Amino acid sequence: MSPPRLTGALRSFSSVSKKEDFSEQLYDLKAKRLKRQELFAREGLTWQKIVHFCTEHQDKSQQQAASQELKSLLLAAKQMVASELGQAVGESAAVFLFETFHNKDHVGTEETRAIKHMFGPFPSSAAEASCASVGRLVALLGDSRVEDFIQSQRSCRNLDRSAAFGRNIAFSHDGYTLDPLEGLPFSGIQEESASLDF
Amino acid sequence: MxxxxxxxxxxxxxxxSPLGKERTxxxxxxxxxxxxxxxxxxxxxxxxxxxxxxxxxxxxxxxxxxxxxxxxxxxxxxxxxxxxxxxxxxxxxxxxxxxxxxxxxxxxxxxxxxxxxxxxxxxxxxxxxxxxxxxxxxxxxxxxxxxxxxxxxxxxxxxxxxxxxxxxxxxxxxxxxxxxxxxxxxxxxPSYYNDLDETVATVLQVFDTVLQKCGLQCEGATAAEPMKLNAHKKPTAMTMSQQELLDIILYLCDSTTTINAFLDIFPAACTSFQSHSFLSSLTSFYETGVPDLEKAIRKRNFDDKSLQEDLWKRLSHSCRKMVETVHLLLHHTCLQPILEGRENMQTFAEELLQYFTSFLPEKRFLTDYDEQFPVADDISLLQQAVPVIDETRTSYLLQGVESAWDSVGRRKPQSQTRTSQAQAS
CATH class of the missing domain: 1.20.58 (Methane Monooxygenase Hydroxylase; Chain G, domain 1)
Incomplete structure (x- = not known):
């Protein structure tokens, strides 16, 4: 709980602020994760694009191998999202996993954090399986081709963060700290209590 | 776009539109x-x-x-x-x-x-x-x-x-x-200035609440009806629970730091604070509330000595912030206009002297203020900027400051003593 604050009193006892019920939470983490998945699904890269990219210009045996890996990836993705959410959500999760693992050879801390941030708690076996499937897909297609494909999709959808407001502003993290008056040394306390000791 | x-x-x-049709x-x-x-x-x-x-x-x-x-x-x-x-x-x-x-x-x-x-x-x-x-x-x-x-x-x-x-x-x-x-x-x-006015009134209530909680200002103290002898006694800083004392000190520490930060960053708000006699309320709170809280922190029995030390530091920090806030208010509403040579300098000078005079009975506050911001320095500035200042009055003021130091049993720093003696003579 926050300590008692002046601005808390002002919010409660003056009429200069909007009165809101903060006990009622608009969104919790679960709702936020679902929204994030929804926003991700609306962005440029789709499962169809990945399927097309992985199977075009391949001979029959490679196409078959790629299709098999794509199936495994989709299956692992579906294990990570709530099954009742349908095919589209599973495909969007598979896109996310493809992007996450396309240049990774194992499930590291960063990847675990990113997946949890997107889907919440998930079975680690599904993460391992999807990482392995993506690895085999990339081996079939070639690292640089996959990287170029991902980059081209990213550039279509991302906001230009380098032009974000405030990028050139020098921000200080300094904060106010306790600054007692010199004239009130704490030693006074001991003196006072010592004088009572007789 | x-x-x-x-x-x-x-x-x-x-x-x-969501249906795909163009719209303006x-x-x-x-x-x-x-x-x-x-x-x-x-x-x-x-x-x-x-x-x-x-x-x-x-x-x-x-x-x-x-x-x-x-x-x-x-x-x-x-x-x-x-x-x-x-x-x-x-x-x-x-x-x-x-x-x-x-x-x-x-x-x-x-x-x-x-x-x-x-x-x-x-x-x-x-x-x-x-x-x-x-x-x-x-x-x-x-x-x-x-x-x-x-x-x-x-x-x-x-x-x-x-x-x-x-x-x-x-x-x-x-x-x-x-x-x-x-x-x-x-x-x-500019409507924010109206809101600020309303807020200052609430800020003043905050200080009153602290005094009330310490049993130093009774609700309806001036009421006509006398209190019964067996009426339930209000808790004081000495008798309230330790948690309550902690909350009061934290509240005071936050309040004084917040007000000081705001006035320091946006001095234009000083006028709004002054219009509610904020200065006299603050000095009066300092004189009444601070010694009582100090006494409670010194004399109460704390199991956790580090908490006692922390509370002392917080109260001391609050004192510094209150003193600095008074200085900010005086500086921006009285001294600054004089130094800038604005019209009605005499009025601002008069106001400043009036404020200093009003501090004379608040001896504890006055000595802490004088220690941080020597009154003699401001008087000296005033005498340079407005030569027609009544010297009898300034001498009386400086002697009042000296006597405040004597009455609280503290010794003024040496460097300040020389300056104020020179001023007074």
């Missing part, structure tokens, strides 16, 4: 808002259990990610989000309410990851408020000033408690930027 060189509040955009609508329109679902901020966990840390990090990651997205939006989209997305305003408000402050009891984050995340979110929140306080972002991206003032006020994007929070959270190292922000807010929307 909305069209250029026209204020955003007058721009129209043509966009496909104002650039600032709720339909142009993205449903982003900003989550509210929760402060770092105090005990640092892994589950709590993880929850904090996840919340904070969502917030920084969303705010960075917001800051990268074009001007028109940013303002649609700010005005129409309730979850964004709740997120920002929750940060101002719950973000840890340098003066809080436990402010050290439990892990480097938590500290890093807290720093990211802190900066992103500041930049968001900075953008919200900017009515002209560039030659192409701007508002009609009056409309900007209306938007920020009517939508409570800024209110006085938020402005005070911003000062105490970010003011230490970002004072200049905050000054520009707050000055712009008050310039574009």
């Amino acid at each position: 909305a069209c250029a060189r026209v204020p955003l509040d007058e721009q129209q955009v043509t966009e496909p 609508l104002p650039a600032l329109h709720p339909d142009r808002t993205e449903e982003r679902c900003f989550v509210p901020y929760k402060p770092p966990p105090e005990d640092g259990s892994p589950a709590d840390v993880e929850e904090f990090l996840e919340h904070a990651r969502f917030i920084t990610e969303d705010l960075e997205w917001l800051l990268a939006l074009p001007h028109d989209k940013f303002w649609c989000q700010v005005v129409f997305d309730e979850s964004l305003q709740r997120c920002l408000d929750s940060y101002l309410r719950h973000a840890p402050r340098g003066l809080d009891l436990s402010t050290l984050p439990s892990s480097p990851a938590v500290a890093d995340m807290q720093r990211s979110i802190h900066k992103a929140v500041f930049l968001t408020f900075l953008r919200m306080a900017t009515h002209k972002e560039s030659k192409e991206h701007f508002f009609t000033p009056a409309v900007f003032g209306e938007i920020i006020y009517e939508n409570f994007l800024f209110d006085i408690p938020k402005i005070l929070d911003l000062c105490v959270l970010f003011g230490k190292g970002n004072g200049q930027l905050l000054h520009k922000m707050i000055e712009n807010i008050f310039t574009q929307q």
Whole structure:
């Protein structure tokens, strides 16, 4: 709980602020994760694009191998999202996993954090399986081709963060700290209590 | 993208509707808002259990990610989000309410990851408020000033408690930027001065409440009906629970730091505070409340001696802030106009002397003030700027200061003694 604050009193006892019920939470983490998945699904890269990219210009045996890996990836993705959410959500999760693992050879801390941030708690076996499937897909297609494909999709959808407001502003993290008056040394306390000791 | 060189509040955009048909609508329109679902901020966990840390990090990651997205939006989209997305305003408000402050009891984050995340979110929140306080972002991206003032006020994007929070959270190292922000807010929307007036009245009640809680000011003390002898006695600083005493000191520490930070960053507010006789209320509180609280901290039996020491430091810090606030108020409302050679210098000088005279009975306050900001120095400045000052009066004042030191049994620092003796003679 926050300590008692002046601005808390002002919010409660003056009429200069909007009165809101903060006990009622608009969104919790679960709702936020679902929204994030929804926003991700609306962005440029789709499962169809990945399927097309992985199977075009391949001979029959490679196409078959790629299709098999794509199936495994989709299956692992579906294990990570709530099954009742349908095919589209599973495909969007598979896109996310493809992007996450396309240049990774194992499930590291960063990847675990990113997946949890997107889907919440998930079975680690599904993460391992999807990482392995993506690895085999990339081996079939070639690292640089996959990287170029991902980059081209990213550039279509991302906001230009380098032009974000405030990028050139020098921000200080300094904060106010306790600054007692010199004239009130704490030693006074001991003196006072010592004088009572007789 | 909305069209250029026209204020955003007058721009129209043509966009496909949700049904795919083209339509023209104002650039600032709720339909142009993205449903982003900003989550509210929760402060770092105090005990640092892994589950709590993880929850904090996840919340904070969502917030920084969303705010960075917001800051990268074009001007028109940013303002649609700010005005129409309730979850964004709740997120920002929750940060101002719950973000840890340098003066809080436990402010050290439990892990480097938590500290890093807290720093990211802190900066992103500041930049968001900075953008919200900017009515002209560039030659192409701007508002009609009056409309900007209306938007920020009517939508409570800024209110006085938020402005005070911003000062105490970010003011230490970002004072200049905050000054520009707050000055712009008050310039574009003078109604904030009315709100400030109302707020000062509530701030004064805060000090009264502390006195009441310490049993130093009874409700209806002047009431005609006498109290019964067997009436329930009010608790005092000595008899209240330790938790209550802790809350009072924390409250006082926060209040004095917040007011001081705000007046330091936005001195134009000094006049509003003065119009409510804030100065005399503050000095009177200092004289009545501080010795009582000091006594309670000294004499009460604390099992935890470090808590006792901490409370002492906080009270002492509060004293410093009160003294500094009085100096700020005197400086900006009386001394500064004199030094700038404004009209009616004589009136300002008279006012300053009047204030100093009113401090004479508040001996404890006066000595602490004189120690930090020697009265003799201000009198000397006054005599140089306004030569017609009555010397008998200034001598009386300086002698009063000397006698205040004697009566509280403290010795004035040597360097000051010489100056004031020279002044008095």
